[in-house]
Amino acid sequence: MKALEIKNLTKKFGKLVANDDISFTLDCGEVLAILGENGAGKTTLMRGIYGMDVPDNGQIWIREKQEEITCPKDAISLGIGMVHQHFMLVNNFTVAENLVLGMKEFTGQVLNRKEIYKKINSFFQQYNFDVPADAKVKDLPVGLQQRVEIMKALFRGAQILVLDEPTAVLTPQETKELFTIIRKLQKEGKSIIFISHKLEEVKEISQRIMVLRLGKVSGIVDTKDADEAIMARMMIGRDLVAMKKKELDPDLKREKVLEVKNLTVKDGKKTVVKGIDFTVYSNEILGVAGVDGNGQLELVEAIAGLRKSEDGRILLKNRNIKGKSVKFIRKSGLAHIPEDRRVRGLITGFSLVDNSILTNHDNKPFSNGIIINRKATVEFTKNNICKYNIKTESENALASSLSGGNQQKVIIAREISSKPELLVAMKPTRGLDVGAVEYIHCCLLAERDKGKGILLLSSELEEIMTLSDRIMVMHGGEITGIVYPDEVTTEEIGLMMAGVKREKMAKLPKEGVIV
Amino acid sequence: MKKMRIILKKNMKSLMLTFIALICALLVASVIMVLAGYNPLQAYQSIVTGAFGSRNAIAQTFLKATPLMIIGLAIAVAFKGSAFNIGAEGQFYAGALGAALSEMYFHETALPSFIIIFLCLVTAFVFGGIWGAIPGYLRSARGASEVVTSVMLTSVMLLFVRYLVTQGGPIAEPRGFYPETQEIVESARLPYIWENTRLHAGFIIALFVALAVYLLMEKTTWGYKIKATGLNSLSAEYGGINIGLVTVTTMALSGAIAGLAGGVEVLGTSWKLYMGLSPGYGYNAIAVALLGRLNPVGIIFSALLFGMLNTGSNQMARSIGIPSTLAAVLQALVLLFVVGFSVLENKEIILKKWKRGGNNE
Ligand SMILES: Nc1ncnc2c1ncn2[C@@H]1O[C@H](COP(=O)(O)OP(=O)(O)OP(=O)(O)O)[C@@H](O)[C@H]1O
Ligand SMILES: [Mg+2]
DSSP, X not given: OEEEEEEEEEEEETTEEXXXXXXXXXXXXXXXXXXXXTTSSHHHHHHHHTTSSOOSEEEEEETTEEEOOOSHHHHHHTTEEEEOSSOOOOTTSBHHHHHHTTOGGGSSSOOOHHHHHHHHHHHHHHTTOOOOTTSBGGGSOHHHHHHHHHHHHHHTTOSEEEESSGGGGOOHHHHHHHHHHHHHHHXXXXXXXXEOSXXXXXXXXXXXXXXXXXXXXXXXXXXXXXXXXXXXXXXXXXXXXXXXXXXXXXXXXXXXXXXXXXXXXXXXXEEEEEEEEEEEETTEEXXXXXXXXXXXXXXXXXXXXXXOBOSSEEEETTEEOTTOOHHHHHHTTEEEEOSOTTTTTOOTTSBHHHXXXXXXXXXXXXXXXXXXXXHHHHHHHHHHHHHTTOOOSOTTSBGGGSOHHHHHHHHHHHHHHTOOSEEEEEXXXXXXXXHXXXXXXXXXXXXXXXXXXXXXXXXXXXXXXXXXXXXXXXXXXXXXXXXXXXXXOHHHHHHHHTTOOOSSOOOSOSSSEEO | OHHHHHHHHHHHHHHHHHHHHHHHHHHHHHHHHHHTTOOHHHHHHHHHHHHHSSHHXXXXXXXXXXXXXXXXXXXXXXXXXXXXXXXXXXXHHHHHHHHHHXXXXXXXXXXXHHHHHHHHHHHHHHHHHHHHHHHHHIIIIIOOOHHHHHHHHHHHHHHHHHHHHSTTOTTSOTTOSSSBOOOOOGGGSOOBSSTTSOOBTHHHHHHHHHHHHHHHHHHBHXXXXXXXXXXXXXXXXXXXXXXXHHHHHHHHHHHHHHHHHHHHIIIXXXXXXXXXXXXXXXXXXXXXXXXXXXXXHHHHHHHHHHHHHHHHHHHHHHHHOOOHHHHHHHHHHHHHHHHHHHHHHHHTHHHHHHHHHHHHO
């Protein structure tokens, strides 16, 4: 039986056609993957099905019956659940409160906490999900928050589950766990729509793949017949070019760009970075590998001046930046692509123009320190839009109207154009399509070739392996090894990520002389 | 041109919604009036004639709108920066006190009028600024909610002023008959700007403040920082904005503008300081700011609307005997509906439903 059928769905935002005459089916017990470049209309389509952006035209059939869905409540009552690209949990509520929030069965009566918690806990057991129902959502790591979102949808009786880029925020291990859950749901006869930019994931989990491009369906294929190169071409309309890392001159003169000595950082009472030492040199990408939550975020925040550090020294171009203001550190040459674009990095209620000057509004030519120079800022933004292929109606559009990947590009464009000495990039390609990932990788390499230092943190080992000149591995707030990428295997890195220390550290880059 | 169109389109929607909200408020108020035994049409007519029927009526409307407009702008600045300045009433009195004190200092001098006025207004601005900065500081240094502290400081200021101006108090008029200060000298009074009416230059000042606030918020880095901090303080911090400093300066500026309103009221309308100087301007102005969508142009109009309701309803009470408390009810309804409708603005619920309804036909 068909769980869902979409017929000729169209959705416009002003002149922009986000979904153009889209038709597809989803069978019961099937995983359908949706691929498509940033701004292709994937999220819009899903919001249409979930009643959030009501389509202008077209029909939605659920279990072979035509239905009107005008709000999420309609969708939920028809057994549709959605986990959004940007989560929609109430952070200050407990897991249980989030689960029952807005459910008819639980409103209009005095909440019997004990009973609800019991019910929820036994529901969790069905799915081997062991998170205390009374934990506050904000205290949970991202991976678990997502699991709560999934549980919330299932608790409401979802038969069709829409997952919008669920793996963008997950570690490889968490992704595996997610796939286990998806397979279990599939066995129960539930249908799943899975959106991702990662071709390997899509190949692993789905039965069929639908590719969207410029709002239209550019193809639906069986996964077993899918070929990565063809997929990529269907998505971005061209072939991917294999990226080449330029060989560096062996006599290259290198300087220290960032020097971290004996740095200790606390999160509350817990010490999360434990006296670490490392140096980033010019013309170098130092990749940082590690399972999320092993001190990487705190390290970055300490360098960027967003978190107090306890002991140690941080030098940027031989200038002390520890304990200095963000403004001072940026003036000294730091650019920073933050981990979560919606928490830091972007103001969604601002236009693209205003977002483009978030980190440099006090500098020339964007202002003279008092008056903002509109012309210069608009020009800068237009330039970025063009150079980074940001899909938007105009530079005056609100950042919130951009697709997730395009929001990410706004940040990357701004940070790289600030001509930094040191670029700290945390998961820079999160949520980007393959074409954009390729482009950003080229940009990072270009910065390296220009002589900049780059500290690249990512939970994707492949990204780290291909881009880095040296790889530093963190575990439990300590460095378990610094290695050259061509002298280790992924297994060895995996061991270091698990906490096995390596004796010999690659203290210096391979080529060049230090001055 | 294109940008103009976009801006127009965006504002059209909020204008539409505000308009619908006004109509709804009028309708509900009509029901109440009918229940109370009055003819609503007659009532509305007398409000309009009371507010615009004569030269004096119009002047009175503008006069009433002046402090509401200035304080509304003050509140908008703070709200934009997510600093919820609820204590504008206190800052208004701080400013009024500042103006009165500095007028006393210059009472005997023979300085030219415009210098005295200027100095008095500057003092008002500074006094209000200090009274606004304190809650700002407490919030950024100590994390105390500015909502609570600014309201508490209002009580402090009101009691302080009461003490100062009681009969025979430190700055009360020397004869000791009335709980108010001595009338200010003629040279300290704001000039009239419309013959044979009491409309004074304060109205021009208010318009000027609106322009200044607009320029500040749209064209300067300071305004940019205020808005960024208000929308997402974590991102603002990431962008190198010192959010603690922004909070303090935003509250100070907001307080200063509210203080300026106090100065204008003393120099233009009352010519002295006394306890009842403000009939709750500081609170009504919150409504004005919200009705005007925190937008300077919007605030000009919403202040005029409230000025009109105020003046007109007095007239209504006088001419057809409808108690002016009913006018207060009307004002409250306007606010209720406008705030209620503003929720819909973002959700696009109504518009969508309408569109769908249209499609089905
Ligand atoms: N509320 C909105 N107003 C105006 N335009 C919008 C709005 N929401 C989405 N769009 C536009 O519609 C297009 C499709 O966006 P959508 O979010 O569906 O892309 P996506 O395929 O999910 O991309 P990504 O992979 O980056 O998440 C984009 O160009 C976006 O700018
Ligand atoms: Mg999306």
